[in-house]
Amino acid sequence: MEHLVxxxxxxxxxxxxxxxxxxxxxxxxxxxxxxxxFFSRTALMYIFMGHMxxxxxxxxxxxxxxxxxxxxxxxxxxxxxxxxNSLKLDDGKNINYDKLVIATGSVSNKFGWPGQDLPGVxxxxxxxDLELLEKNVKDAKSAIIxxxxxxxxxxAEMLHSRGIHVTFVIREKLFWDNILPKxxxxxxxxxxxxxxxxxxxxxxxxxxxxxxxxxxxxxxxxKDEEIKCEIVGLTPGVSPNIGFIKDSKVETNRGxxxxxxxxxxxxxxxxxxxxxEIKADVEGERNRxxxxxxxxxxxxxxxxxxxxxxxxKYERGIWFNSAKFLDIEYQTYGFxxxxxxxxxxxxxxxxxxxxKSLLIxxxxxxxxxxxxxxxxxxxxxxxxxxxxxxxxxxxxxxxxLGEANFxxxxxDKHEEEIIEKFNFExxxxxxxxxxxxxxxxxx
Amino acid sequence: xxxxxxxxxxIYTQNHNKNGNNNLGFIEKxxxxxxxxxxxxxxxxxTGFSNNNPLLFFFLTFGxxxxxxxxxxxxxxxxxxxxxxxxxxxxxxxxxxxxxxxLLGIVITGFYVLLYWYSSTLQGWIKLVDPLxxxxxxxxxxxxxxxxxxxxxxxxxxxxRVLINKRHNKYQIFRTLxxxxxxxxxxxLIPAILLRLNQPEFYFSYFWPLKYHYLFPGSVSYLTKSGGxxxxxxxxxxxxxxxxxxxxxxxxxxxWYCSWVCGCGALAETAGDTFRHLSDKSLNAWKIERWMxxxxxxxxxVTTILVWINSYYKGEILGNLSMSFSKTxxxxxxxxxxxVIGVGFYPIMGSRVWCRFGCPMxxxxxxxxxxxxxxxxxxNGDQCISCGNCSTYCEMGIDVRSYAQRxxxxxxxxxxxxxxxxxxxxxxxxxxxxxxxxxxxxNK
Numbered sequence: 001m002e003h004l005v006x007x008x009x010x011x012x013x014x015x016x017x018x019x020x021x022x023x024x025x026x027x028x029x030x031x032x033x034x035x036x037x038f039f040s041r042t043a044l045m046y047i048f049m050g051h052m053x054x055x056x057x058x059x060x061x062x063x064x065x066x067x068x069x070x071x072x073x074x075x076x077x078x079x080x081x082x083x084x085n086s087l088k089l090d091d092g093k094n095i096n097y098d099k100l101v102i103a104t105g106s107v108s109n110k111f112g113w114p115g116q117d118l119p120g121v122x123x124x125x126x127x128x129d130l131e132l133l134e135k136n137v138k139d140a141k142s143a144i145i146x147x148x149x150x151x152x153x154x155x156a157e158m159l160h161s162r163g164i165h166v167t168f169v170i171r172e173k174l175f176w177d178n179i180l181p182k183x184x185x186x187x188x189x190x191x192x193x194x195x196x197x198x199x200x201x202x203x204x205x206x207x208x209x210x211x212x213x214x215x216x217x218x219x220x221x222x223k224d225e226e227i228k229c230e231i232v233g234l235t236p237g238v239s240p241n242i243g244f245i246k247d248s249k250v251e252t253n254r255g256x257x258x259x260x261x262x263x264x265x266x267x268x269x270x271x272x273x274x275x276x277e278i279k280a281d282v283e284g285e286r287n288r289x290x291x292x293x294x295x296x297x298x299x300x301x302x303x304x305x306x307x308x309x310x311x312x313k314y315e316r317g318i319w320f321n322s323a324k325f326l327d328i329e330y331q332t333y334g335f336x337x338x339x340x341x342x343x344x345x346x347x348x349x350x351x352x353x354x355x356k357s358l359l360i361x362x363x364x365x366x367x368x369x370x371x372x373x374x375x376x377x378x379x380x381x382x383x384x385x386x387x388x389x390x391x392x393x394x395x396x397x398x399x400x401l402g403e404a405n406f407x408x409x410x411x412d413k414h415e416e417e418i419i420e421k422f423n424f425e426x427x428x429x430x431x432x433x434x435x436x437x438x439x440x441x442x443x
Numbered sequence: 444x445x446x447x448x449x450x451x452x453x454i455y456t457q458n459h460n461k462n463g464n465n466n467l468g469f470i471e472k473x474x475x476x477x478x479x480x481x482x483x484x485x486x487x488x489x490t491g492f493s494n495n496n497p498l499l500f501f502f503l504t505f506g507x508x509x510x511x512x513x514x515x516x517x518x519x520x521x522x523x524x525x526x527x528x529x530x531x532x533x534x535x536x537x538x539x540x541x542x543x544x545x546l547l548g549i550v551i552t553g554f555y556v557l558l559y560w561y562s563s564t565l566q567g568w569i570k571l572v573d574p575l576x577x578x579x580x581x582x583x584x585x586x587x588x589x590x591x592x593x594x595x596x597x598x599x600x601x602x603x604r605v606l607i608n609k610r611h612n613k614y615q616i617f618r619t620l621x622x623x624x625x626x627x628x629x630x631x632l633i634p635a636i637l638l639r640l641n642q643p644e645f646y647f648s649y650f651w652p653l654k655y656h657y658l659f660p661g662s663v664s665y666l667t668k669s670g671g672x673x674x675x676x677x678x679x680x681x682x683x684x685x686x687x688x689x690x691x692x693x694x695x696x697x698x699w700y701c702s703w704v705c706g707c708g709a710l711a712e713t714a715g716d717t718f719r720h721l722s723d724k725s726l727n728a729w730k731i732e733r734w735m736x737x738x739x740x741x742x743x744x745v746t747t748i749l750v751w752i753n754s755y756y757k758g759e760i761l762g763n764l765s766m767s768f769s770k771t772x773x774x775x776x777x778x779x780x781x782x783v784i785g786v787g788f789y790p791i792m793g794s795r796v797w798c799r800f801g802c803p804m805x806x807x808x809x810x811x812x813x814x815x816x817x818x819x820x821x822x823n824g825d826q827c828i829s830c831g832n833c834s835t836y837c838e839m840g841i842d843v844r845s846y847a848q849r850x851x852x853x854x855x856x857x858x859x860x861x862x863x864x865x866x867x868x869x870x871x872x873x874x875x876x877x878x879x880x881x882x883x884x885x886n887k
Contacts, residue, residue: 040829040830042830043830043832046529049529049530050529050530050535051532051832051835051867052830057831058831059831061726161530161531195524294825320826322826322871327524327526327527329869378823378874380823381823406871408613408614409613410617411613411614
């Protein structure tokens with residue numbers, strides 16, 4: 001029987017295994033050195049905050065794997081011998097494969113700062129990081145977080161929930177403004193500050209300083225400011241985790257190099273998830289890294305087809321993503337760059353509370369829709385996917401925004417306000433709401 | 444365009460270290476002190492010491508605990524910004540099956556045992572509510588009035604706590620106000636006032652088979668004998684069971700009753716809110732649930748039919764059979780399950796043990812919800828990140844995530860529509876909806 005071995009039991013590896021099992025009878029083995037059973041990495045923060053236990057983060061009960069004949073090995077792969085189609089584990093065992101999937105995920109970035117390996121300095125990626133954090137927070141009163149991305153905000157919320165004072169040190173002018181347009185970045189920044197988390201904008205880390213006990217005691221910034229802290233969280237993004245793969249014949253660059261079919265240079269070896277670097281098929285374009293939960297899942301679904309004999313190209317569908325910044329939910333559909341490109345215009349609406357906003361990017365000529373960021377309002381994924389496919393105009397989208405609303409029942413509705421703002425700014429076209437929704441305004 | 448103003452808009456910054464910090468403020472300490480004083484007065488009252496001055500002790504016990512609890516909860520509005528408040532749920536001794544939870548479980552279970560079978564031990568407390576009972580109902584209190592007073596206060600006070608904690612979510616606000624209203628009005632005040640007016644003590648918010656004897660021949664003949672209003676009550680009960688239940692369940696799903704009206708639901712959603720994550724989410728639990736709840740439904744249907752046959756033939760055919768059925772049901776299901784286990788085990792098994800495994804009304808509502816209803820929980824495309832908050836906080840033990848991560852809608856007989864899965868979802872993936880009854884299972 002053909003043997004498929006998957007290194008890594010994150011969402012990408014597990015999705016591959018599940019979808020292969022749906023279509024094929026081959027023997028499947030998943031190897032992980034993090035945990036035996038698959039858990040949801042996105043829920044790590046909730047374990048630390050006491051919302052859930054580790055058991056609650058497992059999307060499948062433990063019997064699931066045996067029932068679906070997916071073997072699990074809790075161990076670490078040391079090397080790949082691509083000539084013998086064999087893996088060596090750190091307990092000395094060898095495992096032979098017919099097909100191999102590399103799904104090793106990523107590791108937290110470190111940029112060679114002095115003191116970056118001191119006790120009390122850490123990233124947040126794995127369950128081991130979480131265990132380390134539990135140790136590091138003992139007696140801690142304040143923490144510094146370097147880098148203000150999506151992991152940074154999670155770490156901040158976690159520490160804040162335990163009564164630890166958090167200060168962000170970020171290079172950007174506003175929180176995450178390397179991704180978000182400044183209006184959105186300002187909303188997020190303000191929300192963070194309001195909750196009692198400090199942000200040092202446009203500041204770089206120079207050095208992490210140790211105290212007499214050898215643990216971190218403060219940091220120095222490039223503005224020669226010293227900030228005391230017991231914990232330093234390093235969250236300036238992640239890089240593909242390719243340690244032992246670099247020594248094999250599998251071609252790597254910053255990540256495991258794959259083509260659009262998620263195939264590596266070795267015919268029976270594939271790669272999915274955070275660890276891959278997708279080679280650009282047009283010259284002049286850059287290689288792609290896709291390090292999201294959603295993309296990891298999509299990679300797995302597509303690769304399973306290829307492994308089962310139906311060679312399928314990975315084509316990322318219409319872009320979407322979501323996150324939560326403390327109490328504010330965020331969704332994005334289509335392409336929103338932090339600064340509009342030539343010919344693009346921004347329409348922006350923000351609610352008086354400063355906790356809800358809608359930002360639409362559209363083309364100046366023809367008013368065609370490019371992308372949208374929304375904070376504090378839930379929108380329907382499938383409706384936006386359809387609208388983008390059908391190339392709807394911003395006019396159509398604003399007039400029908402109610403159709404896409406996904407907020408719980410009785411929530412305040414803002415479509416009217418939004419359309420009024422657009423009409424005020426664009427007096428040449430007076431839009432009218434097409435989908436009016438039932439609304440209660442008592443509270 | 445709005446200014447890119449980074450100045451904080453409100454007051455949260457001043458007391459930011461409150462979040463997650465267990466240091467109590469003065470007002471909170473005052474509240475806890477009052478709760479302590481009230482609890483002490485409750486213990487003293489059991490000795491009968493309070494019998495000479497029940498009114499004073501009524502305020503010292505019920506009054507002091509209620510006021511203290513409210514004083515404790517209300518400052519939380521300004522303590523932390525509006526948003527999901529589940530920090531520390533699995534750390535707190537009372538909400539994570541640790542010592543506090545077992546202690547609390549034993550106390551509540553013990554109270555139910557005394558209430559049902561040894562109510563004479565509670566005389567001291569029954570006396571406390573005598574003045575209230577005389578004033579409201581024009582008659583002396585009994586253990587059931589004492590129970591009703593406890594129950595209603597628990598719903599109201601813990602309801603205030605839920606209103607504060609979930610103030611960011613209007614669905615939760617309206618729903619909580621609704622269960623508080625129905626408990627206070629329909630399950631406490633109206634029955635009391637009816638009694639005062641020499642009418643049958645009738646609960647308009649409970650129907651057969653939850654209030655199983657409302658359709659027993661004895662109750663029906665008792666109601667109809669008491670005149671015009673009694674006729675109305677008998678028809679109301681039958682009408683709600685056979686006409687309103689299918690219609691309302693078609694339009695709104697089971698939630699119109701279970702999480703908006705029902706008293707059991709009211710207690711689960713208020714006093715039980717901090718225990719909702721303790722329900723068992725395993726596939727095995729779901730299997731047991733289906734066996735148990737439908738067996739109990741069959742049990743009460745058979746019992747009801749036997750009682751009617753017996754009444755029709757004036758006991759000639761069945762002898763004592765229907766009586767023993769009815770007594771067994773009353774003891775096992777009515778008292779043991781819905782009371783002792785249903786509420787007593789809140790801190791161990793979660794807040795909806797009775798509703799999930801036992802309630803025959805929930806079984807009927809669930810059958811309608813599953814087969815013919817506009818209600819469903821819609822999943823938002825591919826946005827699920829499998830974090831598991833929805834499943835963890837489902838009080839009915841539904842593995843919501845298993846549907847959400849496949850992009851499927853959730854159409855389950857047991858879902859009471861409390862809306863908490865949608866509230867705790869960090870990616871806004873779930874939405875309770877009444878929509879077309881035909882295409883509701885899958886949106887992929």
